[in-house]
Amino acid sequence: MKMRIKIALAGNPNSGKTTLFNALTGLNQFVGNWPGVTVEKKEGRFREDENIIIMDLPGIYSLSPYTPEEVVSRDYLLDEKPDVIINIVDGTNLERNLHLTTQLAELGIPLVVAVNMMDVVKKKEDKIDSARLEKELGCRVVEISALKGTGVMEAARLAASLAGGEKHIPRHSFSGSVEHALAHIEEAALHSLPEGKQRFLAVKLFERDEKIIARLGLPDAALKHIENDIRLCEEELDDDAESIITAERYAYIESIIEGCRTIKNKGKLSFSDKIDMVVTNRFLALPIFAAVMFIVYFVSITSVGAVATDWANDGIFGDGWHFLGIGSAAYSEAIDAFEAGEISDEPDPAGYGAWVPGVPVLLGDALEAINCAEWLQGLILDGIIAGVGAVLGFVPQMLILFAFLAFLEGCGYMARIAFIMDRIFRRFGLSGKSFIPILIGTGCGVPGIMASRTIENDRDRKITIMTTTFIPCSAKLPIIALISGALFGGAWWVAPSAYFVGIAAIICSGVMLKKTRLFSGDVAPFVMELPAYHMPTAVYILRSMWERGMSFIKKAGTIILLATIAVWFTSSFGWGDGDFGMVDMSDSVLAKVGSGIAWIFTPLGWGDWKSAVAAITGLIAKENVVGTFGILYGFSEVAEDGAEIWANLSASISPLAAYSFLVFNLLCAPCFAAMGAIKREMNNTRWFRIAIGYQCGFAYLVALCVYQIGTLAAGGGFGPGSAAAILTVAGFLYSLFRPAKKTTMRNSATVPNI
Amino acid sequence: MATLRAAMPGDKLRVTKITGEGQVKHRIMNMGITRGSEITVRKVAPLGDPMEITVRGYELSLRKIDADGIEVERTPESLRGGASRPELCERDGYENAD
Structure with missing residues (x-):
């Protein structure tokens, strides 16, 4: 071999x-x-x-x-x-x-x-x-x-x-006193190691690199000896050891570069400089940025992206679709006619043009044909297929967005976005690049979270991932429509206030989180290269799009699928008539769980089990909240804004409690698909838990404050809930305005305890 | 001693010292801003921070708070060219100029 x-x-x-x-x-x-x-x-x-x-x-x-x-x-x-x-x-x-x-x-x-x-x-x-x-x-x-x-x-x-040949011996050397110290270090600590490795390790020990010191596990005596050499050298050259090394490396490069390179047009503006004169110009930068963002959003979320997602969700993983759109026009005319009462039978889309039935329909028919048991059909259709659909349904839209991101990164504009927006976002512990995830998040949180990949800094990226889904995504709009229609007579301010709550949640969370111990250690300088502009290749864009898409499917897919199946199971099984088996949702395990945990939400004003169950099914997809209410109130199917159940809902819940329910659902853990994306992007179970825990806890406390303080303001009596809410507000204010702890730099050049 | 923070777009400067410590200092130095290196200030971001400079032939952006740790002097070349402002102007005074 x-x-x-x-x-x-x-x-x-x-x-x-x-x-x-x-x-x-x-x-x-x-x-x-x-x-x-x-x-x-x-x-x-x-x-x-x-x-x-x-x-x-x-x-x-x-x-x-x-x-x-x-x-x-x-x-x-x-x-x-x-x-x-x-x-x-x-x-x-x-x-x-x-x-x-x-x-x-x-x-x-x-x-x-x-x-x-x-x-x-x-x-x-x-x-x-x-x-x-x-x-x-x-x-x-x-x-x-x-x-x-x-x-x-x-x-x-x-x-x-x-490969495997001669070990490379560096030609560059440092100044006399540094070389002297390095020789001492090699002698004192490294002489037993292979010769090829000594140079690198000696330099790192000279720089007091804690990770290398820990890796070598040197005895204290040797470290003390080394420290002495470093000190002498630092005193002589009047700088810290790490800076000495860096400066001398550059000095060496300067000394050889003149002979190796000639630059013809020194000082002349390059093509890239000319682009930058326009693109980061102090007057044009923001309008250009807004235009670019509009295009990205419009194409990947509103127009092409929406078509792609609808096709995936309602077509492939729904009833079906018209192949190449053949017959859709005729069908929608027929639907209009049906709704206007001109024809009495509801038209069947399959009767028009080239209709391709969706996977659930095809599979459902097949299972029906082989007389498959009802529970197995349910498992396959409402559990597995729905789960797979939840994973794959977002992919087309995501791919379009990823292509844009790859282009923006590849051409060099992404770095300019960070440059332009840094001043605003860094106050909230975010990066200038966080703008994109949040913007995309208004369409769908899943690609929004995946877009955080473009942020290099670990802390900025984590905070972005944790807060992106606070902004209402399109799937949360039906909940807003439901609450607004049922309790507030469709008042104009409900929807804008939801966005306001989302933006405020991002800003406050950013400020609070960056001051916590979780993030205080990670202060990284924002020293960023602005690479020259160049046109990325199509292969580069397609490849980046494909890799990110696959990584979502593989890494996020499992959790989404399992969670969807689990909720399907608990919502369709239960003890009806004394036996465990398939039951209506009102008798299901989920309903029992909902009743069991409803008390948790009593302080938020909506402690009845229906709301609790709706909040849980909302985890599959936020649109489900409205549908679940429909089922629990005895309707087999409701409109997207749940108009049929407005009367039931307004009879069972107060406006304040409904608003608290809305706030909770906007801010709490997002749908499973978005949670899968969070898990994928955090790449760490602990951070995944922290993110979801923070979102749920934050949502709970904000909803608590809304309900309790609202009740108090409306003249309700003072109770333990009010006290808790006031304490929470005080806690929020403290977390927002307390001075940031003096951050201790990790790996700073301070002398380790030797 | 003037720092890079107070520099205006168009200034050509030479680094005399890097103050500060830890990660920020080393990151700055790793990017090629070392004692003696020459810097040209290109522009300030539309919202007043960060700033863009040219160092060792490439473009770098850094925040003013980090630029504060970079002590600079004018290069003889730029003194000849821009003799009207031999001293770097006061900190933050440059934001109106472009």
């Missing part, structure tokens, strides 16, 4: 790493996550030789321990011992890219530097002398253009030929 070769692909963000990886591996890719973090892990096999495995490490600027991406990459390079590293560097941005190169060179692993974007470099008529660069760096240098596909295979073949 041929030897397996592992190639690690490392480079800065925006250096074209993903494009190179795609070019090298084609379709042989496995996308996942690194354990415990939301950092994407991609592995693939080389197109030309399947014994060569290529690992695409996340984009990083340094091998320091500050971001999850850096830690993941570093651990991989140290623990998995790839046979060779291909370091992709952006030829148009050589200085900063080589900073990482100097660090990779110290790892003692054979290294190939692939200078990317050579097509752009040549177009700008700049020159890179790669032979000279090769000599200066002491490792092989190849020129490539990942986008155009030139030099790509050669780079990989070269890398494979170096």
Whole structure:
């Protein structure tokens, strides 16, 4: 058997790493996550030789321990011992890219530097002398253009030929006093380790990298000895150790770059600069941003997206659809005529044009034909198919959105969004990029949550995921219509107030959450590259769309499916006539559970079991709330806004309690599909629980305040509920306005206790 | 000593010192802002923060609060060009200028 070769692909963000990886591996890719973090892990096999495995490490600027991406990459390079590293560097941005190169060179692993974007470099008529660069760096240098596909295979073949060969010895050195300290460190702590590894570890020990110190488990005496050397060096160079190293790396790069690169049009505005003069112009930036957002929303949610989702939900996973729209026009005319009373029989859509029945219809007929037991039919149709439909129904719309996101990221505008919106959003612990998830969330929370993937910063992303679904999505609109129609005579202010509650919930949650201990440790600086604009390829967009879509289906699918089946089961089974079996919803296990837990909601004003059950079925999809009320009030089918049950509802619940019910349902845990998306994006069970727990707890407390304080204001007596509400308000105010705790920087350069 | 925070669009500056510590400082330095490196201030975001600079040939955005930790001086080149403002203007005074 041929030897397996592992190639690690490392480079800065925006250096074209993903494009190179795609070019090298084609379709042989496995996308996942690194354990415990939301950092994407991609592995693939080389197109030309399947014994060569290529690992695409996340984009990083340094091998320091500050971001999850850096830690993941570093651990991989140290623990998995790839046979060779291909370091992709952006030829148009050589200085900063080589900073990482100097660090990779110290790892003692054979290294190939692939200078990317050579097509752009040549177009700008700049020159890179790669032979000279090769000599200066002491490792092989190849020129490539990942986008155009030139030099790509050669780079990989070269890398494979170096695998397991000579250990790379870095040519760069630090100043005398640093080298002196490094030699001492190697001598004191590392001499028993393989020679190739010593350099990297010595530099990291010099930088007082806590993760490396912990990994090596050095005795206290050795650490004390090392600390002494570091101190001396710091005193001499008047800076902290980590800064000394970084500054000297750049000084080294400066010293070699002049000989390796000539820039022709220095100081001239590039094409990208010209675009930016318009796009981030202080007067035009916001209108352009608004226009771009409008287009994204309009296409992915309102027009094309809505058609796609309706087709998936009502067509494939509903009654059926007219193939290519043939016959829909004639059918809707017939429906109009039926509603106007001109014809007496309700028209059947199947009678018009090219009707394709939906999966549930087809399967239902088939099960009927084979005389399948009623419970099994129920399980298959209302449990499994409904569950699968809940997973897949969102996918078409999501794919359209993902294509937009991939385009915005690929062309470079996404970074500008963060630049433009940062000032507003950072106050709430969010990123400028959080605007997109929240905007998309007004259509559907599921793609909204998935859109949070574009936010690099961990804290910003988590808070965004936790708060995005507070904004009313389109499935919550029927609940608003129900409450507004039944209790408030369709008053104009109910719907806007729901959006207001959603926005206020996001802002307040952001402010409160960022001050909690959960997030205080993660303050990350917003120092962000604004990459040059360029047109992404269609392959890049389709691929990114496909990967994100699949990751939703795979990772979110299971939980959605299981939860839907569980609710179906509890709502259709129960003890009717003394035996356990299929029953009406009023006798079901779910109804029993609803009655059992209704007391929890009594302080919110709607402690009757029907409301509790409706809130639970709302977890499958928020539209179900209205339908459930319909069933529980004895209607087999109700209109979307539940007009049939308005009278029943207004008789059983007060306006204030109804509004509290509305607020609770807007803010509490979203539908299973959105919860699945949250689980997928958090990639961590604990954080998933925290998110859902926070949403439910927050919803409960806000609804409590609405009902109790409303009752008090309306002249109701003061009771324990009122006291709890006032305490809650005080708690909210405290969490909002307390000073942020002085955050202790993780991994700061303070001296560890030695 | 003036910091980058007080700089105006168009200013060409040289970094004299990076103050501050921990993650912010190292992130800034990793991105290539080190002692002696040259910075051109490009623009300030429409809402007044963050700012965009050119350093080592690429565009970087950073918040003013972080820019406060970067001490700068004018380069001789820009002193010749913009002699009317030899001193960096007062902090926050630049927001009206574009």
